[in-house]
Amino acid sequence: DIVMTQSPDSLAVSLGERATINCKSSQSILYSSNNKNYLAWYQQKPGQPPKLLIYWASTRESGVPDRFSGSGSGTDFTLTISSLQAEDVAVYYCQEYFRTPYTFGQGTNLEIK
Amino acid sequence: EVQLVESGGGLVQPGGSLRLSCAASGFTFSSYWMSWVRQAPGKGLEWVANIKQDGSEKYYVDSVKGRFTISRDNAKNSLYLQMNSLRAEDTAVYYCARDSDDCSGGTCYSYWYFDLWGRGTLVTVSS
Numbered sequence: 001d002i003v004m005t006q007s008p009d010s011l012a013v014s015l016g017e018r019a020t021i022n023c024k025s026s027q028s029i030l031y032s033s034n035n036k037n038y039l040a041w042y043q044q045k046p047g048q049p050p051k052l053l054i055y056w057a058s059t060r061e062s063g064v065p066d067r068f069s070g071s072g073s074g075t076d077f078t079l080t081i082s083s084l085q086a087e088d089v090a091v092y093y094c095q096e097y098f099r100t101p102y103t104f105g106q107g108t109n110l111e112i113k
Numbered sequence: 114e115v116q117l118v119e120s121g122g123g124l125v126q127p128g129g130s131l132r133l134s135c136a137a138s139g140f141t142f143s144s145y146w147m148s149w150v151r152q153a154p155g156k157g158l159e160w161v162a163n164i165k166q167d168g169s170e171k172y173y174v175d176s177v178k179g180r181f182t183i184s185r186d187n188a189k190n191s192l193y194l195q196m197n198s199l200r201a202e203d204t205a206v207y208y209c210a211r212d213s214d215d216c217s218g219g220t221c222y223s224y225w226y227f228d229l230w231g232r233g234t235l236v237t238v239s240s
Contacts, residue, residue: 040226042158049208049230050150050158061228093158097225101174102148104158 002026002096006105012113019081021108023094028074031098038098041070041079044107045090053092054079086112115139115229117209122234129199129238135192135209135231143167143187146212146223149194151205152233159205162194163212163225177203199238206233 003026013019029038037057042050052061054070057077067082081088089112094105121133133149148163162173162183171183182195192209210227 038224038226042227044158049232050227051230052213052226052228055213055224055226055228095158095160095226100160100163100172100225102160102225104160107157 001101002029002098002103004094004096004103004105006092006094006108008108009106010109010111012111013081013084014113015086016083017113019084019088019110021079021092021094021110023072023077023079023105025075025077025096025098029096029098030074037073037077038096039070039072039077040095040097041068042093042095043088043090044093050093081110084110084112117211117229117231119207119209119231119234122207122236124237124239125199126240127200127238130195130197131199131236133194133196133207133209133234133236135194137190137192137209137211140211140229142185142190144221145214146225147185147192148210148212148225148227149183149192150208150210150227150230151203152208153202153205156205161207164192166223196236199236201238204236204238206235208233 005024007022039057041054044050058070069080071078091107118136149161164171164183180198184193209231211229213228214221214223
């Protein structure tokens with residue numbers, strides 16, 4: 001199984017500041033035939049289901065604010081929130097969909113400083 | 114409205130069985146792979162199983178193989194998860210999720226990130 005490891009586990013950022021969450025996969029999730037990274041990011045607020053933010057490592061889902069961006073390739077990926085808003089307080093998960101079983105990172109709890 | 118609504122959760126004793134259902138609406142259910150994803154209390158997300166559009170392919174995480182069965186009824190726009198031999202470690206909120214697809218090139222391809230989620234149903238395994 002592919003192991004997804006996020007860092008940090010918890011993060012406190014001031015409003016308006018940049019938040020950066022990292023995700024590392026135990027093997028490459030870059031598919032050579034289409035040159036795509038099989039990596040998604042989700043946001044989960046308390047008492048709610050997860051919400052898709054980013055797929056293909058850097059493609060924003062429709063309706064997601066452009067302060068959210070994804071980057072990286074191969075085994076190392078980053079989710080960046082350029083200017084933290086109060087409504088961004090949540091747990092963030094990365095997920096690989098390269099092969100079954102599709103695995104998630106352990107989550108990063110993002111709070112306001 | 115595009116939505117998924119789970120039902121069937123509850124309290125069950127270890128070794129017991131439960132059948133979860135997921136009702137889909139607002140989209141062409143038969144065109145999508147579908148998954149179950151669970152979340153133990155206070156823990157992270159774990160993909161459990163998925164099923165192809167016509168039910169011909171099914172995949173499971175190792176921890177539920179031989180105990181859980183995923184199925185679907187496209188005529189009823191419904192997804193199911195039959196859970197047998199339940200254990201305490203199966204206690205979780207179970208989410209129904211739609212696997213995504215990409216039709217931008219004219220032909221649709223399925224990909225296994227989840228673009229639509231239900232609100233979940235809680236399964237508690239305890240004596």
